[in-house]
Amino acid sequence: MSDAENEGGENAEVATEEKPLSAQYGSLEGKVGSKQEAIDMGIKAGNINISDPSETMEMTMEERINKRQAEILAEFERKKKIRQIQVTTDDDEIKKLLRERNLPVTLFGEGPADRRERLRESIAEIGPIKNKNAEEMAAKRKEEAQLTRTTWYHEGSDSLKTARLWIAQYSLPRARQRLKKAREFGALPENQKNSKLQQTHRHMQGVASYCSQIGHSRPISFCEFSPDSKMLVTSSWDGLCKLWSIPDCEEIRTLRGHQSNVGCITFHPFATTQLDNSAACLASCSTGGEVKLWNLESDESVADLNGHEMRVARVAYHPSGRFLATTCYDKSWRLWDLESTQEVLHQEGHSKGVHDISFQIDGSLCVTGGLDAYGRVWDLRTGRCIYFIEGHLKEMYAVCFSPNGYQIATGSADNTVKIWDLRKTSCVYTIPAHTNLVSRLQYQKSDGNYLVTGSYDGTAKIWGYPAYVPLKTLAGHEGKVMCVDGSPDGEFIATSSFDRTFKLWAKETNPL
Numbered sequence: 367m368s369d370a371e372n373e374g375g376e377n378a379e380v381a382t383e384e385k386p387l388s389a390q391y392g393s394l395e396g397k398v399g400s401k402q403e404a405i406d407m408g409i410k411a412g413n414i415n416i417s418d419p420s421e422t423m424e425m426t427m428e429e430r431i432n433k434r435q436a437e438i439l440a441e442f443e444r445k446k447k448i449r450q451i452q453v454t455t456d457d458d459e460i461k462k463l464l465r466e467r468n469l470p471v472t473l474f475g476e477g478p479a480d481r482r483e484r485l486r487e488s489i490a491e492i493g494p495i496k497n498k499n500a501e502e503m504a505a506k507r508k509e510e511a512q513l514t515r516t517t518w519y520h521e522g523s524d525s526l527k528t529a530r531l532w533i534a535q536y537s538l539p540r541a542r543q544r545l546k547k548a549r550e551f552g553a554l555p556e557n558q559k560n561s562k563l564q565q566t567h568r569h570m571q572g573v574a575s576y577c578s579q580i581g582h583s584r585p586i587s588f589c590e591f592s593p594d595s596k597m598l599v600t601s602s603w604d605g606l607c608k609l610w611s612i613p614d615c616e617e618i619r620t621l622r623g624h625q626s627n628v629g630c631i632t633f634h635p636f637a638t639t640q641l642d643n644s645a646a647c648l649a650s651c652s653t654g655g656e657v658k659l660w661n662l663e664s665d666e667s668v669a670d671l672n673g674h675e676m677r678v679a680r681v682a683y684h685p686s687g688r689f690l691a692t693t694c695y696d697k698s699w700r701l702w703d704l705e706s707t708q709e710v711l712h713q714e715g716h717s718k719g720v721h722d723i724s725f726q727i728d729g730s731l732c733v734t735g736g737l738d739a740y741g742r743v744w745d746l747r748t749g750r751c752i753y754f755i756e757g758h759l760k761e762m763y764a765v766c767f768s769p770n771g772y773q774i775a776t777g778s779a780d781n782t783v784k785i786w787d788l789r790k791t792s793c794v795y796t797i798p799a800h801t802n803l804v805s806r807l808q809y810q811k812s813d814g815n816y817l818v819t820g821s822y823d824g825t826a827k828i829w830g831y832p833a834y835v836p837l838k839t840l841a842g843h844e845g846k847v848m849c850v851d852g853s854p855d856g857e858f859i860a861t862s863s864f865d866r867t868f869k870l871w872a873k874e875t876n877p878l
Contacts, residue, residue, distance in 0.1 A: 534747040537730035566815045576872040579615040586862035588630045594638040595853040601628035626654035651678035685729040695719030735762035766807040769814035777804030820850035
């Protein structure tokens with residue numbers, strides 16, 4: 367290195383030492399022209415970050431208060447939304463859902479309740495996760511809802527065609543006779559019609575307990591009067607059916623043969639009046655799918671109708687007595703020709719089990735009620751479903767055609783009874799009848815001037831037609847009322863119960 371270079375380096379060091387760092391104490395006033403210049407210098411040096419004053423605005427006190435109120439309301443709405451979200455209480459399921467959302471399964475010190483709340487807040491913020499199973503279940507529910515309104519028809523046999531023609535020929539004259547009778551009654555003076563109706567209602571208001579009888583060792587599922595009103599038949603979960611004399615309630619005969627709970631037994635329309643006692647005067651069914659026919663002379667069945675693989679809930683005779691209908695929990699009901707003891711119709715249409723069935727007095731129509739909460743009215747002459755009954759919220763356990771031919775009563779597990787008018791194709795009355803499910807309905811068999819309902823709340827009630835006002839409550843059973851029936855002569859009402867007894871209700875005066 368040359369002497370010149372050494373001399374230059376020493377001069378440079380001396381020059382650097384002559385400009386030592388200095389600190390400014392006190393105000394910059396006097397050194398900077400103005401406050402704005404100081405801010406500008408700071409911004410230029412990068413030491414101050416400030417927004418454009420034209421873009422900012424000082425909030426007034428009122429605006430701050432409104433903003434705070436809006437934040438509080440938004441928080442309330444958020445918490446309300448969170449509370450309305452339904453979340454499972456299963457802790458394992460909650461952990462699984464948190465894992466699907468890429469959230470921690472658990473936090474330090476967090477319990478099941480806190481974890482559930484965290485999942486609820488997550489759902490409120492980002493919404494539920496739609497997995498494949500949920501989509502499949504939604505599609506399945508949509509398909510079931512569509513099938514509920516779908517009527518299924520099968521290609522019929524020649525025997526079914528013959529049966530339909532026979533029913534048409536049988537029902538048309540009866541329909542003309544019913545309409546003629548209705549016109550004659552409509553032509554009567556109003557005071558005369560009202561007088562007869564009021565007399566019937568006063569009679570039913572005076573009904574009281576007549577007798578009570580322990581009938582079986584297990585609950586009595588069904589009871590029905592004979593067409594001559596001199597006998598009562600009962601069926602029970604003990605597998606037996608019994609005939610009782612009326613009004614002294616003495617046991618006449620025990621019918622044995624069912625291997626499981628008997629759900630229903632009914633009389634032939636002409637038994638004890640036109641039909642010989644040795645003929646098939648009774649039909650019964652059981653939970654094992656058995657359907658048996660009985661006469662009035664033997665305690666053994668005279669015929670079996672085979673073909674059901676699931677529970678048969680009800681049996682009902684066609685008004686002609688030639689056909690027998692059975693309702694089954696395989697989602698169908700069947701029609702049997704008793705002259706040949708062959709099945710002529712196997713009708714589907716309900717999405718769940720069919721529980722009850724009732725025939726119109728003419729014999730041309732029938733109504734079925736199912737566990738899908740819907741009812742269907744069928745034209746037996748054509749096989750078509752002519753009316754879809756929709757309105758109950760739960761299972762439909764009872765249906766009954768009125769003797770006037772155009773009104774139908776339905777009872778459900780939603781504790782209500784609904785009255786449907788086929789002429790209007792709508793519900794005309796909803797009766798909040800009971801505090802538990804309605805198990806059975808029965809109109810007055812002659813004129814339909816009152817309706818008797820039975821319920822699992824332990825009572826039976828009588829409702830007056832046409833306004834369906836309550837006339838009488840029949841209370842006395844210690845268990846659920848499983849069935850009700852009225853005698854054809856109008857003198858007695860029978861109720862059977864879960865408490866293993868049946869009761870007769872009557873007024874001491876002469877029957878109407």
